[in-house]
Amino acid sequence: MHQQKxxxxxxxxxxxxxxxxxxxAAGATxxxxxxxxxxxxxxxxxxxVQALPPGVTPPPVSQSAIMDQVNKTFVPGLLPVVAxxxxxxxxxxxxxxxxxxxSRTKSFxxxxxxxxxxxxxxxxxxxxxxxxxxxxDWMSGIILVLPTPYYAVTDEGGQFTLQDLPPGAYTxxxxxxxxxxxxxxxxxxxxxxxxxxxxxxxxxxxxxxPHPAIRGARGDR
Amino acid sequence: xxxxxxxxxxxKIFCAFSAxxxxxxxxxxxxxxxxxxQQVQATLRQELLTTGQVFQGLLQEQAERLRxxxxxxxxxxxxxxxxxxxxxxxxxxxASAALxxxxxxxxxxxxxxxxxxxxxxDANAKKTSGTSVATLSPLAEALQSGExxxxxxxIEGKLFxxxxxxxxxxxxxxxxxxxxxxxxxxxxxxEKDTGSRVTFLSHAQLFAASWGPLDRERLFPDGHIPAMLxxxxxxxxxxxxxxxxxxxxxxxxxxxxxxxxLFALVQRSYDTALAPFYDLRRRILGVGAGAILLAxxxxxxxxxxxxxPIQGLVTSMHEILRGNFQQRLRVNRQDEIGFLADSFNxxxxxxxxxxxxxxTFGRFVSHDVAEAVLNGHIPLxxxxxxxxILFQDIRGFTSISEKxxxxxxxxxxxxxxxxxxxxxxxxxxxxxxxTGDGAMVLFGAPVAHDDDPARAVRAALGIVHRLASxxxxxxxxxxxxxxxxxxxxxxxxxxxxxxxxERVEYGVVxxxxxxxxxxxxxTKEMQATLLVSQITAAKLGPGFTLGRSxxxxxxxxxxxxxxxxxxxxxxxxxESHDESPSLIVSPSLTDH
Numbered sequence: 001m002h003q004q005k006x007x008x009x010x011x012x013x014x015x016x017x018x019x020x021x022x023x024x025a026a027g028a029t030x031x032x033x034x035x036x037x038x039x040x041x042x043x044x045x046x047x048x049v050q051a052l053p054p055g056v057t058p059p060p061v062s063q064s065a066i067m068d069q070v071n072k073t074f075v076p077g078l079l080p081v082v083a084x085x086x087x088x089x090x091x092x093x094x095x096x097x098x099x100x101x102x103s104r105t106k107s108f109x110x111x112x113x114x115x116x117x118x119x120x121x122x123x124x125x126x127x128x129x130x131x132x133x134x135x136x137d138w139m140s141g142i143i144l145v146l147p148t149p150y151y152a153v154t155d156e157g158g159q160f161t162l163q164d165l166p167p168g169a170y171t172x173x174x175x176x177x178x179x180x181x182x183x184x185x186x187x188x189x190x191x192x193x194x195x196x197x198x199x200x201x202x203x204x205x206x207x208x209x210p211h212p213a214i215r216g217a218r219g220d221r
Numbered sequence: 222x223x224x225x226x227x228x229x230x231x232x233k234i235f236c237a238f239s240a241x242x243x244x245x246x247x248x249x250x251x252x253x254x255x256x257x258x259q260q261v262q263a264t265l266r267q268e269l270l271t272t273g274q275v276f277q278g279l280l281q282e283q284a285e286r287l288r289x290x291x292x293x294x295x296x297x298x299x300x301x302x303x304x305x306x307x308x309x310x311x312x313x314x315x316a317s318a319a320l321x322x323x324x325x326x327x328x329x330x331x332x333x334x335x336x337x338x339x340x341x342x343d344a345n346a347k348k349t350s351g352t353s354v355a356t357l358s359p360l361a362e363a364l365q366s367g368e369x370x371x372x373x374x375x376i377e378g379k380l381f382x383x384x385x386x387x388x389x390x391x392x393x394x395x396x397x398x399x400x401x402x403x404x405x406x407x408x409x410x411x412e413k414d415t416g417s418r419v420t421f422l423s424h425a426q427l428f429a430a431s432w433g434p435l436d437r438e439r440l441f442p443d444g445h446i447p448a449m450l451x452x453x454x455x456x457x458x459x460x461x462x463x464x465x466x467x468x469x470x471x472x473x474x475x476x477x478x479x480x481x482x483l484f485a486l487v488q489r490s491y492d493t494a495l496a497p498f499y500d501l502r503r504r505i506l507g508v509g510a511g512a513i514l515l516a517x518x519x520x521x522x523x524x525x526x527x528x529x530p531i532q533g534l535v536t537s538m539h540e541i542l543r544g545n546f547q548q549r550l551r552v553n554r555q556d557e558i559g560f561l562a563d564s565f566n567x568x569x570x571x572x573x574x575x576x577x578x579x580x581t582f583g584r585f586v587s588h589d590v591a592e593a594v595l596n597g598h599i600p601l602x603x604x605x606x607x608x609x610i611l612f613q614d615i616r617g618f619t620s621i622s623e624k625x626x627x628x629x630x631x632x633x634x635x636x637x638x639x640x641x642x643x644x645x646x647x648x649x650x651x652x653x654x655x656t657g658d659g660a661m662v663l664f665g666a667p668v669a670h671d672d673d674p675a676r677a678v679r680a681a682l683g684i685v686h687r688l689a690s691x692x693x694x695x696x697x698x699x700x701x702x703x704x705x706x707x708x709x710x711x712x713x714x715x716x717x718x719x720x721x722x723e724r725v726e727y728g729v730v731x732x733x734x735x736x737x738x739x740x741x742x743x744t745k746e747m748q749a750t751l752l753v754s755q756i757t758a759a760k761l762g763p764g765f766t767l768g769r770s771x772x773x774x775x776x777x778x779x780x781x782x783x784x785x786x787x788x789x790x791x792x793x794x795x796e797s798h799d800e801s802p803s804l805i806v807s808p809s810l811t812d813h
Binding site: 098100101102103104107130131132133134137138139140 | 298302305
């Protein structure tokens with residue numbers, strides 16, 4: 001299993017080399033910014049390609065991802081994956097966890113387990129999957145299942161860059177955990193080429209509120 | 222004159238006493254009623270306010286219980302699976318599951334909604350799934366905050382206390398709404414807990430009440446809420462009537478999500494609370510009536526105690542006025558009444574003795590004589606004693622009386638006798654009787670002096686002297702001039718009370734009396750004014766100037782009587798021979 005960790009970057013590397021060598025012209029970059037209604041950049045927003053231009057075939061990507069459980073927390077808290085990815089939920093705590101999701105996108109349950117006993121879960125449908133632990137109410141993670149492998153996470157300033165896009169007309173969308181704007185309503189058409197325009201998404205964010213279950217002491221934390 | 226002035230003292234005391242007791246009793250009762258009703262009102266009001274607070278507390282407690290139950294239920298993983306958006310339960314199964322949960326925690330209402338507030342299951346199957354209840358409190362607030370919220374609200378005309386809690390999976394995947402109906406049973410439970418009647422109502426509707434159906438119909442006919450309820454401010458008490466019973470009532474505002482404010486009408490029977498006082502009032506009235514009767518009896522006794530002796534005094538006074546001086550009061554007390562009675566008795570005794578003296582001696586008794594008689598120094602039973610008897614007569618009275626009209630005659634006579642009495646009393650003699658134009662005077666009875674003969678002669682000389690002045694006045698008035706003759710004799714007589722009881726008088730009996738009278742008769746023959754017997758003359762002592770003497774035959778006496786004319790008296794002053802002596806000389810004695 002540990003070999004997989006090294007296998008994934010290696011494959012990515014090989015893929016990059018192949019792309020660079022075989023198609024130097026293919027590699028449009030689309031960048032832009034996600035801002036809130038107050039005009040400030042929104043971090044941790046995910047901008048992704050909703051629909052590919054006709055004829056563009058997405059490159060093969062890793063079919064596996066990991067959402068770890070460390071110190072009774074899902075790590076990472078937000079995991080974007082491409083549809084079809086199987087996600088492993090290893091438990092690196094000394095206690096058991098009971099990972100579940102009731103989301104429409106993917107509903108599953110991994111009854112009490114430790115270490116890497118649990119089978120991976122395949123997320124084959126794009127959408128938001130909220131993951132929790134039955135015995136620790138405060139544990140909350142999100143797996144964002146994306147339709148294509150082209151996506152970017154905004155930095156602190158709300159900046160994002162989608163790289164290596166084969167030229168063409170793309171449909172972009174934006175998602176954020178606190179966004180009050182539905183993903184479908186963020187959809188924008190973008191022509192990706194050498195002079196791709198700057199793309200701007202404006203999201204209205206709900207005020208982050210403490211998770212109800214986080215009130216009070218967090219057990220042994 | 223007013224009734225009060227006319228009425229008797231006893232009636233006055235009686236009335237005043239009764240009125241006072243009545244006023245005091247009523248005042249005490251009125252004051253007690255005022256104080257007690259104030260206190261009862263204050264106590265009831267406090268109890269009602271406490272009840273109001275208890276309600277708030279109980280409702281809050283119920284809300285907390287609901288919230289806890291709901292939170293526990295919402296944390297149940299199995300429930301989460303049921304509620305989860307991905308769950309594939311069909312609506313009937315969901316409703317059945319909801320009913321199961323409802324029965325598990327024993328609440329009146331249990332709803333499951335999705336994360337947007339759309340109903341998925343109603344345990345009571347009253348609302349169809351798919352209905353949005355997102356605007357209903359407290360779900361609306363829970364949707365906003367994502368936290369458990371509670372509220373009192375009306376659902377289809379029924380009052381519910383609801384709690385809405387989010388179901389987390391791990392984010393909000395739905396809501397659980399639990400509710401307890403605020404109904405008659407709850408109101409009755411509250412009444413049991415607090416002792417106050419409870420009604421939950423708004424301006425628009427009566428929701429629940431602890432009243433029985435009959436009372437409820439009386440208070441709220443056809444569920445109609447009387448407008449007067451809203452006249453008072455919340456948290457201030459008012460008195461509401463139900464049939465013949467009064468209820469102290471308080472409107473306690475209850476926070477609720479209703480179109481019009483919700484109140485708990487808390488009521489306690491004012492009359493029941495006052496019942497002990499009413500009982501007390503009955504007792505007070507009973508005791509008061511008894512006290513009034515007792516006080517009346519006492520006042521009658523007291524009034525009698527005061528007025529009976531006074532009445533006796535009044536009666537006795539009437540007797541005294543009628544001349545019955547033997548009248549006495551028998552009052553055995555040491556107070557003012559006793560003093561009054563004693564004073565009256567003393568007064569009556571004084572009057573009686575005075576009358577006795579008057580009866581016995583006539584009006585002309587000197588103070589000393591009266592004193593001696595009253596002190597009992599003079600035995601009135603009869604005794605032999607030596608007295609000097611003076612007879613006086615007006616010369617030629619018959620011719621004078623013929624010349625004068627009767628009124629004038631009496632006026633002159635009275636003027637004369639006034640002088641006679643003055644002269645006699647000056648020497649402590651007693652005018653025993655007036656005999657038309659003359660007088661009989663005693664010296665030595667009833668009070669004896671060492672020098673009674675001298676006193677008698679001085680009195681005679683005094684009469685003669687005073688007559689000179691009187692004649693001077695009579696002359697000025699063109700009246701008749703009076704001349705008199707006086708005879709004096711001294712001898713042993715029997716003195717004492719003479720006559721039947723009703724006409725008893727002090728008198729002397731004996732030959733010397735007759736002799737004195739004879740001597741007076743002799744003055745005509747001797748052309749003398751004042752003749753005394755030799756016996757008297759022998760007892761005169763110094764200072765007297767004697768004139769002629771004679772031995773005259775007297776009727777009924779074998780021996781002639783020796784008489785001496787007295788001309789004047791000059792007191793003997795041994796130390797001062799130089800001073801010219803005052804000489805009592807009868808003018809008439811010097812005339813002839």
